Amino acid sequence: MTTMQLIPESLRKLWNEWELRGMVLASLALQIILILIGNWRKHSTSNKLRILLWLSYLSADSVATVALGILSSNQEESQGDSVNPKVVITAFWAPFLLLHLGGPDTITAYSLEDNELWLRHLLGLFVQVVVALYVAFRAWSSKELNFLAIPMFIVGMIKFGERTWVLRSASSEHFRDSMLHDPDPGPNYARYMEEYCSKRAQGFRVNSVELGGDNSLVDAVVDGTQNVAILDKAYDFFETFKLLCADLILSFHDIVHSHSFLENTNSDQAFEVIEFELGFMYDAFYTKSVLVSSGLGCILRGITVSITLSVFIAFLFSKKQAYSGVDVIITYILLIGAIVLESYAVALLLSSDRTRLWLNKQKNMVARLMVLLRSAVSSVPLGYNKRWSNTLAQYNLITFCLKAKPTKCISVQKFLFIYQLLEKYRYKELVDIPTELKELIFEQLQEKSRIGSNVEASKRKQVCARRGDQVLQKAHCLKELGWTINEVEFDQSILLWHIATDLCYYSDVNRNSNSVPSENCEDSKLLSNYMMYLLVMCPFMLPNGIGQIRFRDTCAEAEEFFKEKKIMKSGERKACTKLLDVCTDILPSKVKGDRSKSVLFDACRLAKALQSLESDRGWSNERKWEFVSHVWVEMLSYAANQCRWSGHAQQLRRGGELLTHVWLLMAHLGLTEQFQISEGHARAKLIVE
Template sequence: MQIFPPGLRTILNEWEIQALVLVSLSLQIILFVMGSRRKYWTSDMLSVILWITYLSADWSATVSLSVLSSNAGNIEDNAVDPKFMITAFWAPFFLLHLGGPDTITAYSLEDNELWRRHSLTLVIQVGVAVYVFLRAWTKTTLNFLAIPMFIAGIIKIWERIWVLRSASSEIFKASMLPSPDQGPNYARYMEEYRLKKEEGFDVKPGKFSDALFVGDFSFTAPENVMILDAAALQDAYHFFETYKQLFADLILSIQDKVNSQSFFQKASYDAAFKVIEVELGFMFDVFFTKAFMVYSKKGCLLRLISFFSTVSVLVAFLIMEKHAFTTADIIITYVLLVGAIFLEIYAVLILVISDWTMLMLSKHKNFVVDFLCKTISKIRFSKNKRWSNTMGQFNLISYCLEEKADKFRVIQKFLCRNQLPEKSRYQDSAEVSMKLKELIFGLLQEKSKSAKDPKTCKGLCAYRGDQVLKNSKCADCKEKEDRESEEESGEVRFDPVLQNAKCHYEIGEENYKTIEQSVEEEFDQSILLWHIATNLCYYSDWNTSPNSVKIQNCEESKLLSDYMLYLLVMRPFMLPNGIGQIRFQDTWAEAVEFFQERKSKCVGNQAKIILLEVSTEVPPSKVKGDRSKSLLFEGCRLAKSLQCLENEKKWELISHVWVEMLCYAASKCRWNHHAQQLTRGGELITHVWLLMAHLGITEQFQISKGHARAKLIVH
C-alpha cells in the first residue's frame, strides 16, 4: 500500500538530502548559540530544547550520510551525475556537524563516560563520508575542493573524541594522579644498615623531614588591572588547578588546605563567592565544552587550519564553473560554506570574551593588550554571567493551598497532583542575595578557625543544626554539658539533656527539647520540620507586624527554608538517602485534608498560620502512630517552641540552623551531582560545597603530611 501520493514521493526523493542538510545546519546553529547559555540559564524549556537538539544533531548528520551512501550505491561506474557530485561534496560538512560546536560537547556527564561508543560511531561516519567522496571522484574542481573540507571535518571529529575522552572520569582522574613515588631504596638502605652494624657502629634508623612552609598565602597582583575581575580570575585559576581533584574523588594535601584557608579566611564574602563562581565556570568548560582543546596551542593551530580551509573552499567555489549544477544546489552549498564560516567566527568570538582569554590578558600589560581589553569590553554580552545566581524555591503550604490551580484547572485534571509536572508549576526561583552570601560565608569562616585536623573537619561536616543549639546555650548549660561529657569517658555529646539548667533563651526545658530533637531526626525529616516551622513563624510575624519580617536573617531564613525543600522535592539526589519523598507526600496529603475542612478560613496569609491554632499539647506521634510519615503537626509544635524566643534571637537561631543544614547536605552530595547541576544554571549548594573545601571544612584531606624520609644515624 502506498501511503504517500506519487507527487509527494517525487518531491521527497528530489529534496530529501537538501532538507536534511538545512536541518543539520540549523541544529548546529542552535547548539552553538544556546550551548554556553545553560551555564547561567535555569529554564526547563532550554534544557528540553538543548536535549532534543543535541540528540537530533548527530541523528540528522548520520541519516544524511546514510542517504548519500545509498545514492552512491546506485551510481554507475562509468559516469557520475552532476547532482550526485555536488551532494557528495556536502559529505565533509556533515563531519563538521558531527564534530559538534565548541560550546557543548556533552549534554551530561554520562556522554563523557560513553566516549568509546561515540568514537566508534564517529569513525564509522568518517568512513561513510570517504566512501561517498570516492564514489563521486572524477578529478573535477569540486572533487579537489572537498579535500580541504575533509581536513576540517576530521579535525572537528578528532577534537570531539579527544575532549569526550579527557572529560571521562577514568581519564580525568588519571590525568591528575601524581608521579609514582617509590620512596627510599629499601634494599640499599638495609644493606648499608647491615654493613655499618657489622663494622661495630651503633646504628639506629632515624627520620628527616622536608616539611614545606605553610603559612600566610597571597597572590601577586595582576599585571593588567584594566581587566574586570582580574584578581579573581587569577586566584580562581590557581585554586582550580588544585581543587579540580575534588571532582575526581582524589585527596588533597595538608599544604593545599592551609594555603587555601589562609586566603579565604582573610577574603571578603563577595570576593570569596566571586572566586568560587569563576572556578566552577572553569570546571563547566572542562566537562561540557571544548575549552581545554580550544584554549591550548594545539587547539588554536587546529582551529586556524580548519578556518582557513573553509574560507579557501568558499573563495574557490565562488570563482569555479557551476553551470552543471542546479541553482538550488548551488545556493545550499553557499549556505553550508557561509554557515561553517559563521560558526567558526562565532566560536572565536566566544573564545575571545571568555574568562580563559581574560585570564591570559590579565598577566600582561602593553598597548596591544589594553586595546584588546577595551574592544572585548564593548562586545561582551550578558555581562559574562558565570551562573544563574538564583536558588530554587518550593513552598509546602502554597502547594497544599493550590494557589496556582485556578489558572490551570484543565491541566490539573490531566496531571497527578503529586507528580513532577504538577510540582514544577509550584517551583519558583529567587536571587541569591548578598546578605545571604554574607551570612553563609561568615558562619563558614568562623567554623574554619577550628578546622585544624581531619577528625575535627569530619565533625564540622557532620553538624546539621545541633552545633548551633549547643552554641546558643548559656554558660551554666555549657558547664553542665562539659561535666556530663567527662562522665561519658570522653565521648562528645552534641545533644545533651538540659535537665534543670536554664537555657540562655529562657524558653523552658520542654520547648528546648522540642527544638533539640528536631535536628536529631533523619535529615529529610529535619528539613520538613524546620520548613513548616519557618514558614509558620514567618507568616505569623507578618500578620502581627509586617515590619517584623524585615529584621536581620528573617528573609534569609525563609529563602533557605524554601530552597532546602526545593532540593528535597525537585533534586532529591543531591541530599543524603532517606524517605523524604514519602514523608513529603504524607505531609502534603494531611495538609490538603486540613485546609479543605477549613475552606472558609483559608483566605490569604491567614491560611498559612491557621495551623498554629491547633492544640499540640499531646505529641502527634502518640495520636497518629508511626504508619503515616506526616510531619505537619510536628512542624507546628516546633514553630510554637520557636515563637517563645524573642524575634531577633529566633531568626538568628533559625538562619544558623538552616546554614548548617545546607552545609551538611553540600558535604554529603557526590561530586558528579554537583558537576551535573552546572549545566542547569548552577546550584547554591555546589558553591557552598566548594567554599567549604577551600575553608578546610571537608573530609577530602590526607591525614599525614607525608614529608618524612628515613635516614641512618651512626654513633
C-alpha cells in the same frame, strides 16, 4: 496501488527532490541553535531553553547521520565522466555533515553520561568518515568540486576528532588518570632500617628523630595573594581542586594556600573566585574549551578557518553552470554557515576567561593586539560573560498544599501522566541571591573552619558532619531542640525546620505587622525554601533517605487539615495561624502511630518551642532569627558536603546551584572529607652518638 492513492505523485516527487536538501539544511540549523544557546545553560535556569537544547543535541547527530545515509544511497549512478552533476554537488556536502557531527565548541556533552560514551563516538567517527569517503569516491569525476571536497574532509575530520578527544578526556576514568602523579615509593625504609640496625650493632646510641613542617592552617602565611588577580587565583585553585571531581584526596598543603586566601578576603571576592572556578569546571566537562584554548587547539582552529575560507573563495570563482541553481545556493549556505560558525567560535574563544588569563601573562606585541581584539569582541553580547544564574530556587510546602495557583488543562495533564511533575514546577520560584545571605554563609563557614583547625586532626572530619546540632549546642538548646536534629534523618530535619520557619515567620508578621522582618529572618526563609526545593526537585543532591515519602505524607495531612478548616487557596498567614492554634501537648506519634511519615504537627511543636525562646529565655526576636539562620547554614553546609561531585557537576548545566558554590567554598576552607589530614611530608633522621 494503495500507496499511490494515499500519497499523491506530486508529493512523492517533492519529497524525493527535497529530502536530502531538507536534511542538510536542518543539520546546519541545529548547529546554529547549539552554538548560540549551548553556553547559555551555564547561567540560565529556563526549562524551555533546556528542552530546546536537549532536542537539538539529540537531533543534531541523528539528522547528520541520516543525511549521510541518503547521500550514500543516492550514489547509484554510473562512475567516470558520466557522473550526474547533481551527484557531484551533493557529494560535496558530505564533509559538511562530518563537520556538523563534530559539533560546536560550546557543547560537546549534554550531560556527564555523554562523556562516558566516547567509545561510541569514536566508532561513529570511523563509520561516518568511511561513509563520507565512499560517497566522494562514487561521485569522483575529476571535477573542481571533487578536489574542493578534499580540504573540507580535513576540516570535517578535525572537528569530529576534536569532539571525540574532548569526550574521552572528560570521561571519569581518563579525567582521573590525567591527575594522577607518578607512583611515589617514598623514602627507602629498608635502607634506613639497615643503617639503623648496623649502627646499633656497632654499639652506637641511635635515635630516630622525625622532621616535619608547620601544619597550622590558621597561621599560614599569605604570600602576596591580595595583589593577585581574582581570575589568576581562581584558575590556580581550579588546577588543585579539580581533584574533587575525580574522587581524589586533597593534601594538607593544598588546603593551606586557599584557606589563607579566604581568611584574608570578603564574601564577594570569595564567591567570585568560586564562580570562576566552577566556570572552568563546566568548560572541562561540557565544552571544547580545554582543547581549543590550548596551543594545539589554536593551531587546529587556524587550520579549519583558513581552509574553509579558501574553499569558499575557490567555489565562488568555480564554474557552476552544470549544477542546479538550488543546489548551488544550498552549497553557498553550507559554506557561509561554516565560516560564520567558525568565526563565532573564535569570538567566543577570544572572550573566554581562559584567553583573558593567557593574555594577562603575555607582554609581547601580538598579545597587545589580541587584547584590543578581545575588547572589541567582549563588547558584543555573546552570552559568555555570565558564569552562573546567581539565583536561588524556592519551594514552599504550605503554599503547595494550599493550591493557590490554578491548574490549566488538568484533565489533559493527568491523561498524559505529567500532572504531578508540572504541579511541582508550577510552585517553584526563583529569586536573586542577596549579598547579605552570601555574607552570612561565608562568615559561618569561616567560623566552622576555625573550629575545625583547632581540634585534633582525627576529629576534624567530625566538624563537617554537624548538621545543626553544633548551633544548638552553642546556644544551649540541644536538650529542648536536639530531637529535631539528632533523633531523626536529615530529610526529616529539613521538613521540620522548613515548616517551623514558616510558622514562626508568619506568627511574627501577625504580631509585629508594622515592622520589617530582619535580615536573619529573611535569610532563614530563603534558605528554608531552598532546602525544600532540593528535597523535592533535586533529591539526588541530598543524603539518601525517604524524603519524597515524608513530603507526600506531610502534604496529604496538610491538605486534609486545610480542607477541614476551609482555608484551601487562602493565604499562608492564615494557614500558619490555624496550624499554630493546634494543641500539641501529646506527641503526634502516640496518637497516629508511625504508618504515616507526616511531620506536620511535629513541626508545629518545633515552631512553638522556637517562639518560646523569647518568653522563656528572654531572647530578642533578632537573636531568635539569628539562631534559626545559623541552623539553616549548618544544614546547608552538611548537604553540600554529603552531595557527590557528580551531583554538583550535573547542576552546572542547569544554571548552577548555591549548594555547589558552598561545597567548593568549604573545600577551600578545609571542610571536606576528601582531605588528607595527616602530615604527608614527615621525614626521619638518624642521630648517632
